[in-house]
Amino acid sequence: MSFTLDGVGLTHANGFTALADISLQASQGERIALVGPSGAGKTSLLSVLGTALTPTAGQGKVLDCPLGGTTPGGHAAKWVRPRIGTIHQAPPLPGRQRVVTAVLAGKLGQWPAWKSLASLLYPLDIAGARAALARLDLADKLFVRCDQLSGGQLQRVGIARVLYQQPQLILADEPVSALDPALALATIRLLIADAEARNATLVASLHAVDLALGNFSRIVGVKAGRIAFDLPADQVGMPLLHDLYASEGGELPVQAHEPHFLSQPAANDAATRAACC
Numbered sequence: 001m002s003f004t005l006d007g008v009g010l011t012h013a014n015g016f017t018a019l020a021d022i023s024l025q026a027s028q029g030e031r032i033a034l035v036g037p038s039g040a041g042k043t044s045l046l047s048v049l050g051t052a053l054t055p056t057a058g059q060g061k062v063l064d065c066p067l068g069g070t071t072p073g074g075h076a077a078k079w080v081r082p083r084i085g086t087i088h089q090a091p092p093l094p095g096r097q098r099v100v101t102a103v104l105a106g107k108l109g110q111w112p113a114w115k116s117l118a119s120l121l122y123p124l125d126i127a128g129a130r131a132a133l134a135r136l137d138l139a140d141k142l143f144v145r146c147d148q149l150s151g152g153q154l155q156r157v158g159i160a161r162v163l164y165q166q167p168q169l170i171l172a173d174e175p176v177s178a179l180d181p182a183l184a185l186a187t188i189r190l191l192i193a194d195a196e197a198r199n200a201t202l203v204a205s206l207h208a209v210d211l212a213l214g215n216f217s218r219i220v221g222v223k224a225g226r227i228a229f230d231l232p233a234d235q236v237g238m239p240l241l242h243d244l245y246a247s248e249g250g251e252l253p254v255q256a257h258e259p260h261f262l263s264q265p266a267a268n269d270a271a272t273r274a275a276c277c
């Protein structure tokens with residue numbers, strides 16, 4: 001198993017319960033899209049899987065490491081964290097940092113301390129960083145400072161960093177939200193192809209339901225901190241989606257703005273997917 005969550009809950013310090021009774025499993029190599037309205041708990045769920053947040057209820061394991069066993073500096077943290085690659089909606093990259101350093105930082109947790117330190121002073125694997133950036137059409141930005149990039153370019157640098165890292169588990173939080181529809185589709189397909197080639201597990205939260213349904217075989221709907229459904233994409237129909245997004249007036253967020261997609265009685269129609277995804 002890549003991860004198992006059993007009745008996991010997360011209540012924040014202010015008493016707000018962001019996740020409740022989450023039970024979810026994934027085999028190594030599975031690719032899952034998380035969909036749901038704003039505030040549903042998708043980022044919270046990814047943070048628990050990434051061991052950035054510790055559940056306040058339930059139990060689970062990520063890459064065989066028990067959740068809550070990842071105290072800073074502890075053995076479990078040192079072992080599991082370098083094997084998880086997180087893609088943030090807005091990558092937290094220092095503005096003054098060069099793109100090459102930001103990409104190479106993907107392997108800081110895997111390298112010995114001397115190599116990490118040396119690479120911060122002078123990039124040690126420029127060819128590796130360039131190759132990862134080239135996959136996202138950004139090879140020409142290798143020595144550019146991060147604060148000189150657009151939001152979409154910065155988002156793709158965050159993805160290049162994870163491609164360079166080659167983690168066993170990729171957690172992507174709205175990874176293509178700043179990209180135009182065509183680039184978003186190409187980038188999601190690149191991430192999926194990379195995960196497939198390496199048998200890595202990929203869990204991606206996606207704002208656009210058409211992007212999720214058209215590219216992922218397993219869809220997990222999250223609503224009010226709970227799993228609303230966990231189904232193969234071809235079983236996720238329009239009534240289920242409209243119910244999931246009821247708090248947003250039932251309007252489905254789509255990438256391609258295809259009226260055709262929205263008028264279909266079920267999203268599992270192959271022609272619909274071909275038309276919009």
Ligand SMILES: Nc1ncnc2c1ncn2[C@@H]1O[C@H](COP(=O)(O)OP(=O)(O)OP(=O)(O)O)[C@@H](O)[C@H]1O
Binds near residue numbers: 016037038039042045
């Ligand atoms: N540190 C925190 N303290 C209290 N509440 C929080 C905290 N972080 C998140 N929340 C709340 O938890 C809920 C779930 O947030 P989360 O970011 O997981 O949702 P999301 O589904 O990712 O939303 P979006 O699609 O808008 O990014 C929200 O209501 C949010 O306000």
